[in-house]
Amino acid sequence: MAVILSFVAAFLLMLVPLPDGANMYRPDWVVLVLIYWCLELPDRVGPGMGWVVGLMVDITQAHLLGLNALGMTVVGYLANRFQYRLHMFPWWQQAVSVFFLLLLYRALVGWIRGFVSPVYLGYDYWVPCVTGMLIWPLLFVILRSTRKTSRVH
């Protein structure tokens, strides 16, 4: 339940309109939440969940179906795979790993989009990776506290 609610919150954060200037800083909320649950509940949340959530993102964002699904499957798999290591890391090292996961996700999605249509992705395309990394410790603390109160194991 907590998992679903947190994803709903992430979707809302993804959709809420922001002023034009702030739009490019918006982190990939859904991916961040996915990474968190992949680390915390590796036997329940993984690439499969990533695929489903990614498909939902594709529909809300009017993308080609399968675009974000693919990206999030990869992120989910890697986060699952390295969850022991990531758990050992201090928070800043964890944030850096999250940065690389986000970077990989964006690179994959951007690469496929380049195939499909002539879209120009400038430097600002990569900004959400940085904001995602910066917001990660905060998100981690918030989600962990909600997990403790709702007792998800």
Next chain:
Amino acid sequence: MRDRETSNTGLFRFALLVCFSVVVLIVDYRSHYLQYLRSALATVVTPLQVVATLPSEIAERANIWFVSSEGLRDEHEILKSDFVQLKAKLQKMQALERENENLRHLLDAAERVPDRVLMAELIKVSLDPYTHKILVDRGLNDGAHVGQPVFDPTGVMGQITQVMPFTSAVTLITDPSHAVPVQVQRNGLRTIAFGTGNAHQLRISYLSHNADIRVGDMLLSSGLGGRFPAGYPVAKVISVENDPGEAFLNIDAVPAAEIDRANQVLLVWRGSRTSRLTQVPAEEIEGPVELQAENLDLGPGLD
């Protein structure tokens, strides 16, 4: 041993999912078969989109509360005078339309069936900033279909590329993957306007150096692609650059529609597609409305 086994099945499942995603991607890119899947899943997502618009909607409502009565009175005056002017124009247009019909009849040309429109409101959710798409609150239930042209009161906005039960996604003419067949209003020169990814810019890339096109020329939809009905304003030329080193002219144009400001758009049913109209609730169509008075004679070779 057991650990390795589980990691192997994990890897297998992962590979399967990746393959499946790629298949879905290709099928969705190449065909419209996944339309139903999209519709089904969209019913789950649409409530989220509605909830996400609430904050901005509340802010808007609050704004309305605090509008001064003077401002409202001024606005009312402006709207009233606009209304009278437009009505006068419409009368003239109706006469012209009838005349045009008669003339076409005399010439034995096919009659132009007027286009029908349906108002749609923008759903203000944030879509990916790298595609120029908007979400509107009309979908399959209102008879919207993929490829349907979308206008705002001042010009061509784009076309519907995805239809869901209650919403549809409109790809704007400024999207880098979009192109509109256009025609210069002044002389009927036909060309194509490409989107650039900038909401205030369209680009015309394939006109030779001696083409007769000037700054200030109005570009109308030519109707050649079969998507957009002919004669609606698309863009205005703002710069024509003639670089002898290049094969074609560099021409920039500004879209006539308020691409990034419009709150309400019009879905247009082409006149010839009257069968589609039966799906539209009758009270929502306020008679056949034509947006543009010009029934231009666009030179030989057309119609």
